[in-house]
Amino acid sequence: MPVRIAVLGAGPGGLFAAVRAARLNAKVTLVEADALGGTCLNRGCIPSKVMREAGALMADCRRFSKFGVRLPGPPEIDMPQLSARRQEVVSAQAKGVARILDKLGIRVVSGRGFIEGPCKLTVTQADGSKQTVQWDRLIIAAGACPRPLPGIPFDGERIISSTNALCLETVPKSLVIAGGGVVGCEFATIFSALGSRVTLVEAMDRLLPLPLIDETCSKTLLREFKKQKITCCLGRIVDSIQETDQGVDVTIRDSPFVQQRQPQPSTGASAEKLLVCIGRTPVLSGMGLENLGVEIDDQGWIKADSRMETSVKNVYAVGDVLGPDKLMLAYVASKEGMTAAENALGEDRQMSYEAVPNVVFTLPEVANVGLTRGQAADAGYAVETETVLFRSLGKPQVTGNITGQAQVVFDTGSEQILGVHIVGPKATDIIPEATLAVKSHATVRDLANTMHGHPTHAEIMEELAAKAIGRAVYG
Incomplete structure (x- = not known):
């Protein structure tokens, strides 16, 4: 008898778990309350990048005369x-995903799953009918949804989430964005390029205030945002709003999360809409986790070990339901899903978060992997860094996109590459090479001796490594 695996959620984590389990000859049932692909395909990565591409094309049109x-x-x-x-x-x-599931014989049940107890869940479908699913192993990949500001719920009109922003029928003349993380910065880029007057409010003292992202990238992005006439209010938060006939009046005050050099008075900003991008909250309510005794942390996220197994044997969790400590990224969820499926079928795989790239599709792009200089020093390495500007290379000069730089963090003794931090054209396409270097413990000498095509943006990696060993040509 094949092992019966039920997967709750068909986002990247759930899809990859289901596909991997099916390829390992399990009998798989995939339960999804909404649409195949989850947030990533339907309300996140893919649709937002279509909008981002439109914004990039608009920006390019404005400089056509140079060519x-x-x-x-x-x-x-x-x-x-x-x-x-x-x-x-x-x-x-979505059609491509459905074809793969069908080819592998994965049973897809549309509806909301409820865990009745060990080895049994009930799926309530849109028409009210119910189906029972029996399972030997359960993989929870229910995802997360946008989190509103405290006391300021989404209304879908004036106060909108990232999901609402993807469905706008017109470009707002003005927009206040609460949150300068990845999502907030990407939308700031998109709507500014499309013609909105954007004000970005971030509670920390820099854009993209994430451990993975080096501060030099944040500084460069801030400078470019100012050139794009995006107003950035750092170390500030949205305190309150007042709805008006034209949209919203937003009151902005000092953030309690940073130490202010000198307290500033509250200020105001008026806009057609307030877009809130301050994080996500798990979609676990009403799922019946209490019927299994799955352990949840104080913030409501599921706890799982490095095998992706929860506190309950044969019950696994992957993706956004694990919270920000496990990195809420679609491609991380995919790897977690495959790890969970393999372990559910008797293997012993450990999920590694050692070399996770972080990619941000702003203009210019930002991409990072590995340690920052400070993190490397704290870890006890003898740290050195080198930086190369994109403007020193031929391809950026050809395209006219010369903003930004790449930085390598390496150990001076072993020459091991510890981290790479890029802000500039094609950064998100260049970072996989850096990710492989970090993951395989390659050295700057290895990278310097790796031939790169010319003229390409990826040449910056070769030049960066060459500079680290004293063989720079352009940098």
Whole structure:
């Protein structure tokens, strides 16, 4: 008899878990209350990048004249056409996912799953009918949803979430964004490029205040945001709002999360909409976890070990339900899903978070992997860094996108690459090479001796490593 595996949630974590389990000959049932692909495909990674591409194209149109390209007039955005393009891409991806599941014989049940107890769950479908699913192993991949500001719920009109932002039928003339993390910064880039007047409010004292992201990247991004006329209020929070006929009046005050050099008075900002991007909250309510005794932390996230197993034997959890301590990234969830599936079927795999790249699709892009200089020093390494500017390379000069730099963090004794931090053109496409270098404990000499095509943006990695060993040509 094949092992029966039930997967709750069809986002990246759940999909990869289901596919891997099916390939290992398990009998798999995949339960999804919404749409295949979860947040990533339907309300996150994919649709937001369609919008980001539109913003990037708009930005490019504004500099066409530098290349001798003349347009009949200033570029304009057709939001209905953009929405159609977004839906076209999402639908094509969703159909591809459905074909894979069908080919592998994975049973897909649409509806909300409720855990009745050990080895049994009930799925309530849209029409009210119910199905019972028996399982030997359970993988929970229910995901998370946008978190509102305290006391300021989403209304979908004036106070919107990232999900609402992807469905706007017109470009807001003005927009206040609460939260300068990955999502907030990406939307700031998108809507500014599309024509909105954007004010970004971040509670910490820098943009992208994440441990994975080096402060030099944050400083460069802040400088570029200012060039794009994005107003950035750092060390500040949205205190209250007042709805108006035109949108919202937002009161902004000093953040309690940073020590202010000199307290500033509250200020105001008026906008058509307030977009809240301050994090996510788990989608676990009403799932019946209490019927199994799955342990939850103080913030409501599921606890799981490095094998992705929860406090209950044969019950696993992957993806956003694990919270920010395990990195809430689609590609991390995918690896967690595969790890959970393999362990559920008798293997002994450990999920590694040692070399996780972080990619941010702002203009310019930001990408990081490994340790920052400070983290490396704290870990006891004899640390050195080198930096190369994109403007020193041929390809950025050709394209006209010369902003940014790449930095390598390495150990002076062993020459081992400990981290790479990039802000600039194609950063998100370059970072996989750096990720492999960090994961395989490669040295800067290894990288310097690796031939790169010319002219390419990826040459910055070779030049960076060459500079670290005293063989720089351009840097």
